Amino acid sequence: MPRRTPASSDGESRYGFEESGRSFADRLGQFVPQPLARRGLSIRLSVERTRYERGEPIDLTITIRNQLPVPVTVATPRRRLWGWTVDGLLEGSDEPRYLSDSPGSFAFRAKETKVIERTWSGRLKRVGDRTTWELPDPGVHEIGAFVATGDGRLRDTVEIELG
Numbered sequence: 001m002p003r004r005t006p007a008s009s010d011g012e013s014r015y016g017f018e019e020s021g022r023s024f025a026d027r028l029g030q031f032v033p034q035p036l037a038r039r040g041l042s043i044r045l046s047v048e049r050t051r052y053e054r055g056e057p058i059d060l061t062i063t064i065r066n067q068l069p070v071p072v073t074v075a076t077p078r079r080r081l082w083g084w085t086v087d088g089l090l091e092g093s094d095e096p097r098y099l100s101d102s103p104g105s106f107a108f109r110a111k112e113t114k115v116i117e118r119t120w121s122g123r124l125k126r127v128g129d130r131t132t133w134e135l136p137d138p139g140v141h142e143i144g145a146f147v148a149t150g151d152g153r154l155r156d157t158v159e160i161e162l163g
Contacts, residue, residue, distance in 0.1 A: 030105075032072045038149055040068035041108070045084070045145035045156040054135045054162045055122045060084060062116040062145040066108035076104040077150040085144040086120060087136070093125035106147065122162075138162050 032040075044063045052058055062084065066072055078099045086092035108114070120143070123133040140161050147154035 030073045032068070032070060034075055036068075037072035037074050038151075038154065040066055040072055041074060041147060041154055042067055043145055043147055043154050043156050045143065045158055047143065047158055047160060050159065051161045051163060052122065054138060057122050058120045058143070058160065060118045060120060060143065060145070062118070063113060064108075064116070064147060065113040066111060069110050071107070071109050071112075073105050073107045074147065074149060076106060076148045078102070078148065079104045080148040081106045082116070082145070082147050084118060084120075085142075085146070086124065087141050088144075089124060091125075092120050092123070093127070095125060095127040095131075104148075136162055 042065050044065075046061045046063070047058055062082070064082065079102060080097075080099055081104050083090055090097060121133070122135075124136055126132045126134055140159050142157050142159055144155055144157040146152070146156075
């Protein structure tokens with residue numbers, strides 16, 4: 001018969017870890033110092049090709065990997081954990097974003113890789129007196145992806161050409 005960890009009536013094990021919700025590995029990741037946790041993460045942004053027609057949708061693949069053999073939890077200064085940009089515009093839009101000032105956290109198991117897929121419509125959203133969706137100018141543009149640690153270090157970019 002398998003051995004069970006005794007749980008208290010409030011849902012915590014005798015070691016102080018919740019039995020439901022967050023796993024032991026998630027809790028352990030909180031003890032890894034933030035500088036080490038951040039250095040242990042890598043981010044890679046990829047697109048299918050480097051040349052597109054103006055207005056053509058572009059599929060983005062963002063790969064974030066914990067390279068460490070231990071779980072980590074990376075703190076973010078706001079609720080946003082990650083994001084992508086087009087020429088510095090968050091999600092290809094100049095629309096103001098209102099996020100809670102509450103910090104967030106991004107948990108990874110040991111050696112875990114998270115793959116995020118998004119599609120940019122190929123147009124820039126401009127918000128003013130009225131909202132418009134504009135075609136970017138022809139030429140080279142930069143698409144970026146980041147983990148929102150606030151220091152800008154966990155970031156990758158690719159250049160694409162729009163014809």
